[in-house]
Amino acid sequence: MDYKVVSAAPHAVSPVxxxxxxxxxxxSLSLTAILAxxxxxxxxxxxxxxxxxxxxxxxxxxxxxVKKPLTTKDYSAVxxxxxxALNLPSTLPLxxxxxxxxxxxxVVKQLFGGLGQNFANPAIVGRIALMVSFATPMTTWMVDGxxxxxxxxxxxxxxxxPANLELLLYSVGGSMGEVSGLALIxxxxxxxxxxxxxxxxxxxxxxxxxxxxxxxxxxxxFHMLAGGVLLGAIFMATDYVTSPITTKGRVIFAIGCGLxxxxxxxxxxxxxxxxxxxxxxxxxxxxxxxxxxxxxNGIPKKGGANQ
Amino acid sequence: xxxxxxxIRVEHHKETKVRAIRLMPPPKKVYIPMVQHIGAPCEPQxxxxxxxxxxxxxxxxxAFISAPIHASGSGQVTNITKETTQHGQNITIIEITxxxxxEWADDLAPPVINCLEDFQRxxxxxxxxxxxxxxxPTHVKYKTNELQSVDTLIVNGAECEPxxxxxxxxxxxxxxxxxxxxxxIVKHLNLKKAYIGIEKNKPExxxxxxxxxxxxxxxxVVPLREQYPQGAERVxxxxxxxKHLLAxxxxxxxxxxxxxxxxxxKLDWYLKTGKPxxxxxxxxxxxxxxxxxxxxxxxxxxxxxxxxxxxxxSKPPKxxxxxxxxxxxxxxxxxxxVQKGNNALLAFxxxxxxxxxxxxxxxxxxxxxxxxxxxxxxLLWKAFKRRDVERLNELNVLSCMECxxxxxxxxxxxxxxxxNHLGKKLVMAKKQGGGK
Numbered sequence: 023m024d025y026k027v028v029s030a031a032p033h034a035v036s037p038v039x040x041x042x043x044x045x046x047x048x049x050s051l052s053l054t055a056i057l058a059x060x061x062x063x064x065x066x067x068x069x070x071x072x073x074x075x076x077x078x079x080x081x082x083x084x085x086x087x088v089k090k091p092l093t094t095k096d097y098s099a100v101x102x103x104x105x106x107a108l109n110l111p112s113t114l115p116l117x118x119x120x121x122x123x124x125x126x127x128x129v130v131k132q133l134f135g136g137l138g139q140n141f142a143n144p145a146i147v148g149r150i151a152l153m154v155s156f157a158t159p160m161t162t163w164m165v166d167g168x169x170x171x172x173x174x175x176x177x178x179x180x181x182x183x184p185a186n187l188e189l190l191l192y193s194v195g196g197s198m199g200e201v202s203g204l205a206l207i208x209x210x211x212x213x214x215x216x217x218x219x220x221x222x223x224x225x226x227x228x229x230x231x232x233x234x235x236x237x238x239x240x241x242x243x244f245h246m247l248a249g250g251v252l253l254g255a256i257f258m259a260t261d262y263v264t265s266p267i268t269t270k271g272r273v274i275f276a277i278g279c280g281l282x283x284x285x286x287x288x289x290x291x292x293x294x295x296x297x298x299x300x301x302x303x304x305x306x307x308x309x310x311x312x313x314x315x316x317x318x319n320g321i322p323k324k325g326g327a328n329q
Numbered sequence: 330x331x332x333x334x335x336x337i338r339v340e341h342h343k344e345t346k347v348r349a350i351r352l353m354p355p356p357k358k359v360y361i362p363m364v365q366h367i368g369a370p371c372e373p374q375x376x377x378x379x380x381x382x383x384x385x386x387x388x389x390x391x392a393f394i395s396a397p398i399h400a401s402g403s404g405q406v407t408n409i410t411k412e413t414t415q416h417g418q419n420i421t422i423i424e425i426t427x428x429x430x431x432e433w434a435d436d437l438a439p440p441v442i443n444c445l446e447d448f449q450r451x452x453x454x455x456x457x458x459x460x461x462x463x464x465x466p467t468h469v470k471y472k473t474n475e476l477q478s479v480d481t482l483i484v485n486g487a488e489c490e491p492x493x494x495x496x497x498x499x500x501x502x503x504x505x506x507x508x509x510x511x512x513x514i515v516k517h518l519n520l521k522k523a524y525i526g527i528e529k530n531k532p533e534x535x536x537x538x539x540x541x542x543x544x545x546x547x548x549x550v551v552p553l554r555e556q557y558p559q560g561a562e563r564v565x566x567x568x569x570x571x572k573h574l575l576a577x578x579x580x581x582x583x584x585x586x587x588x589x590x591x592x593x594x595k596l597d598w599y600l601k602t603g604k605p606x607x608x609x610x611x612x613x614x615x616x617x618x619x620x621x622x623x624x625x626x627x628x629x630x631x632x633x634x635x636x637x638x639x640x641x642x643s644k645p646p647k648x649x650x651x652x653x654x655x656x657x658x659x660x661x662x663x664x665x666x667v668q669k670g671n672n673a674l675l676a677f678x679x680x681x682x683x684x685x686x687x688x689x690x691x692x693x694x695x696x697x698x699x700x701x702x703x704x705x706x707x708l709l710w711k712a713f714k715r716r717d718v719e720r721l722n723e724l725n726v727l728s729c730m731e732c733x734x735x736x737x738x739x740x741x742x743x744x745x746x747x748x749n750h751l752g753k754k755l756v757m758a759k760k761q762g763g764g765k
Contacts, residue, residue, distance in 0.1 A: 025661040027648050027682040030747035032733035034339065034491065034654040034681070038695075040688050040740045096688060138689040138741075220698075267694040267707065316703045318725045319334065319563070320573025 038217075040137075044097035046218045050209035051104055051257065057205050058198040062112035066198050070107040072116050076123035077103030084132045098137050102126050105145040105257055108199025109250065109297070110152070111163050118156050122148035142304040143261045146297050153297070163195050172196040174249040178293040189247040199253045210256035219260040222269055223276045227255035230280025238288060250296035251283060258296075264304040271307075271314035278303045334564050334701045336556040337734045339491050339655065341530050345614050346494045348622040350502055352608075353638050355402045355427050359629030361387065362414045363421040365668040366458040367465045368394035373423055379406045382434040384604050387423055396466040396669075397456050400434075401607035401627040402427040415651055415658065415665040425629070437603040445476075448517040455599035456606040456669070461485055461496070461560070461589030462652050464670030467596070470588070471518070475581040482514055482523040483569055483580070486538075486590040487553050487560030489528055490653025493673040495610040496590050498623045500527075500534050503594045504541050510593035511548060513600055518586070521547065524569040525590070528553045528560070557655060558732040562587060564701050576728035591672070606669060613639045615675040617646040626667045632674055633663040647682035650675040655733045685742035696735035696745055702728050706735035706745040713752045718759045726752040 059067045081099040085092045093099075106122055126148030131140045153160050163172055172195055177183045184193055190203040199206070213219045231251055232242035245251070259265060259279050266275050279299045286295025363371040371388030375381055381400040388398035404427035414420045440451040452468035459465045473479070484507065488496040500507060511523045525542070527535050529552050542548040551569050553559040563574040565587065572583050580587050588596075595606055607628055614621035619640030626635050632649075636642060650657040651671050663676075696706035704725060712720040726749055735745035 026646060026659070027684075028659040028661050029684050030744055030750070031657060031659070031731070032655040032737050032746065033648065033650055033657065033659060033677075034737065035685060035742065036337075036738050036740075038738070038740045039685075039742065040691055043691075043693070043740055093688075136689060138691045262691045262693040265692075267692060267697050267705070269698075315708075316697060316705060318576075318728055319567070319701075319703045320575050 040096045040098070043218050044101050046213060046216050047101045047257070048097060048104060050212045050218075051101075051108065053208055054108060054199055054201065054205040054253075055104065057192065057201045058108065058112070061192070061194045061201045062198060066112040069110060069112055069114060069116065069119055069198070070104065073107035073110075073119050073123055074100055074103035076120045077106070077127050080124055080127040081132070084128055090136065093137055096137065099127060102131070102144045102148075105199075106148045108253060109145060109149040109197050111160065111196075112198050113162060114152075114156075114159050118152060118159060121155075122152045125151045138263055140263055142301050143258050143264050146258055146301050146304070150297050150301060172200075172249065172293065173244075174287070174293040177244070177248070178287075183244065183248070186241070186243045186247055189244070197250060197253070200248075200250060203247045203252050206252040206256055210252075213256070213260075219256075220269070220272070222272045223260050223265060223279075224255040226273050226276035227259055227280045227283075228252070230277050231284055234280065234284040238284075240288075245284065245287070249287075249294045254283075254296040254300055255279070259300050259303070264307055266307055266310045266314060268311070268314050268316055271310045274310050274314065275303050275307065278306065333554060333556075334567055335699060335703070336554075336558060336564070336701050337699045337738055338555070339557045339737065341555075342491045342614075343494050343497070343530065345492075345612050345621050345623055346497055346531070348494070348498070350498050350610050350623045350625050351638075352625045353627065353630065353635065355429060355431055355627055356630045356634050357427060358407070359401050359425050359427065359627055360412075360631065360666045361398060361401065361423045361425065361629040362666065362668060363388045363398060363423070364414070364416075364418065365398060365464060365628070365670065366396045367463065368392060368396070368469070370420065371395060371398050373409055373421060375406050375423065377406050377409055380404070381406060381425060382432050384437050384607060385434040387425075394466060394469050396458050396468070397454065397605075399456050399605045399607050400425060401629050403430050403432040404428045415660055415668065415671075433604065437605075439601055439603045440599075442517065442600075445517055448513075451600065452596070454605065455596065457592055457595055457599070458606075458669050459589055460591040460595065460609060460669065460672065462656070462670050462672055464668070467588065467592055470581075470586065471514075473579070473581040473586075475579075475584075476518065478584050479518060479581055479586050480521045481570065481585045482511065482518070482520050483565060483585055483587040484511060484523065484525045484590050484593055485560055485562075485565055485587055486525055486527040486534070487565060488531070489553075489557050489560040490655050490657070490673075491557075492614050492675055493612045493653050495612045495623055495672045497531055497534055499591045499594050499610060501537065504537060506594040506597040507538070507590060508541055508545070508548075509601075510597035512545075513597065514586075514588075514593070515547065520586075523548045524551050525549070526551045526553050526559065526565050526569055528555060530555050557734065558701060561701065561730055561732055563730065576725065609667070609669060609671070611635065611667065611671055612673040613676075614673070615646075615650075615677045616680070617642050617644050617676040617678045619643040628667055628669060630667045631663070632665055632667065635667060635674060636663060636676065642676060644678050646676040647679040648677045650677075654681075655737065656731065687743055688741045690741050690743065693740060695738040695740065699734040699738045701732060701734065702730065704729055704749075706749065709752055710743060710745055710748050713748050713755075716755065718755050721752045722756045722759075726756055729753060
């Protein structure tokens with residue numbers, strides 16, 4: 023007899039896959055990437071291409087060496103490479119960038135079990151490792167061939183800073199991804215509309231930063247637009263793997279990110295704290311998850327498991 | 330603002346909504362399984378060679394949780410054998426070769442009902458089971474120990490599964506039966522309130538039902554959000570009355586009794602005519618069906634003949650589903666027969682037959698955001714991987730109603746709903762083993 027395929031219900035599944043999610047993230051970052059190329063020229067393009075290629079290569083190579091199923095198809099390595107590149111100054115020597123990619127993909131992601139198992143956002147750890155190892159090239163921002171400081175560093179030093187409107191629309195100086203706040207926001211909107219991310223983390227994160235600076239009597243808009251807050255809030259703090267799973271947990275996570283960002287910015291010797299703040303909250307995510315589990319319908323919050 | 334339970338958006342695919350119910354001519358032979366309900370199997374009440382008439386009891390059981398089975402055609406019993414049915418069990422099947430006359434049995438008459446016991450007896454004699462798909466004997470539900478405290482009836486017309494439109498057509502074409510059926514239940518059970526829950530993707534039915542029930546203040550038509558699974562028992566109870574049903578609790582413990590709208594229609598038909606359940610409407614659709622439509626088919630008709638009546642397959646079917654795509658059962662062959670609980674037959678080509686390859690969990694939380702019961706499928710999956718029965722129980726795996734929302738939305742294509750099903754079995758086995 024001609025038997026048909028049988029399988030467990032449901033027989034229909036949503037068209038959304040890990041691959042389509044990652045593809046959406048790449049699409050949402052493309053406007054920022056294009057603006058970065060316009061701002062930093064061939065050097066910027068080259069750095070992005072090398073980071074993406076290196077991340078995919080390390081992922082592919084690791085899978086081959088340990089004989090794991092190949093996972094390059096899901097584009098997650100592309101996303102890591104692109105986000106890492108956007109977190110770097112365009113002038114960073116390529117070999118340093120490749121070391122960052124190695125740390126992101128091999129050390130943070132694959133050694134802990136690959137996609138879904140990493141304890142922290144790979145791109146963030148890659149960036150922090152580079153920051154700590156190569157402090158000078160990581161903070162040398164070349165504008166038109168002249169070394170300059172980022173808006174945050176200038177602010178830190180108490181000097182005049184660019185107008186907020188400039189930061190929002192198009193400003194050169196800083197990491198490549200910080201070229202335009204608006205491009206990042208549009209990318210975030212795309213992700214929200216496509217239901218890839220929930221707007222909770224970016225909104226709460228940015229709002230916390232704004233409130234905190236308001237309390238300190240500083241310009242909240244400047245703190246929200248300058249540096250990596252938008253890039254971090256929209257694209258890095260929303261990383262599924264390293265952020266809490268419930269909405270309540272995400273609110274706590276985002277408040278923590280915002281607080282630590284501002285604490286580092288205002289009270290430490292670093293001008294910028296986004297990466298460290300997100301990394302710290304990444305590490306707290308398992309605890310937040312544990313504390314914010316959803317409760318079965320109809321069970322009073324204090325009640326235990328149902329009998 | 331009223332709080333709603335979580336759920337997911339699925340494409341409705343209710344194209345057959347406009348197709349009027351067509352009565353299928355009786356087939357040459359019907360094959361009637363002796364189990365078409367949840368509960369004890371029926372014993373054949375006829376022998377090979379006997380002549381039977383439509384509506385005559387051919388299978389019955391002394392067990393409480395069971396429902397009698399009636400001949401769906403007039404003719405001669407030509408075989409009684411055991412065969413595998415759609416649920417994968419080996420069941421006694423009575424084969425009747427029909428004479429084509431479709432004569433009703435002589436002793437069928439509308440039941441005389443003077444008290445609650447009469448009503449419950451009538452429910453049993455009608456052969457009714459939950460026609461929404463669960464197939465739980467209706468008379469058992471209406472004989473619960475908590476009947477005294479029941480004051481609310483919820484009629485389930487949500488039809489939240491994609492593709493299926495049989496309840497929708499029943500309501501549209503037999504609307505008055507919904508009314509009279511509700512009236513009968515309300516009267517005999519002495520209820521105060523009746524809700525009819527209908528999903529908003531059927532606005533024409535909602536307005537029709539509202540118009541029909543206009544003169545009856547105790548009936549309220551509740552439009553439900555366009556969100557799967559509005560028709561699930563616990564979801565519907567919450568959406569209409571705002572009450573939460575805990576795991577293992579039946580609606581009756583909250584003073585509620587719930588029936589599918591088609592069950593109510595068939596109940597009215599029985600009360601009026603005394604003719605038991607021997608046919609039912611199936612939505613026959615899917616991209617491999619030539620003429621998708623709603624068919625009233627005789628119980629025991631081979632599914633292949635039902636498909637034939639709908640113009641046959643338009644292309645080779647690779648997947649057949651009894652019920653909807655979310656909770657329905659995939660069957661290996663169309664040689665099975667129409668049973669009381671079947672509300673749809675879907676046939677798809679290879680585009681719906683694949684099982685997507687699993688990829689690692691990325692902790693996206695879509696399953697948590699989609700679970701109507703507020704479970705955490707991703708944690709259940711991790712606990713199941715370790716076979717951690719205690720943790721599965723702690724995470725309330727037994728409360729999973731297997732609606733399939735988590736599996737549907739999972740971008741890693743994990744079969745989370747099925748894992749919960751297996752997890753429930755683990756916990757249940759442990760409880761039974763450890764309890765004694």
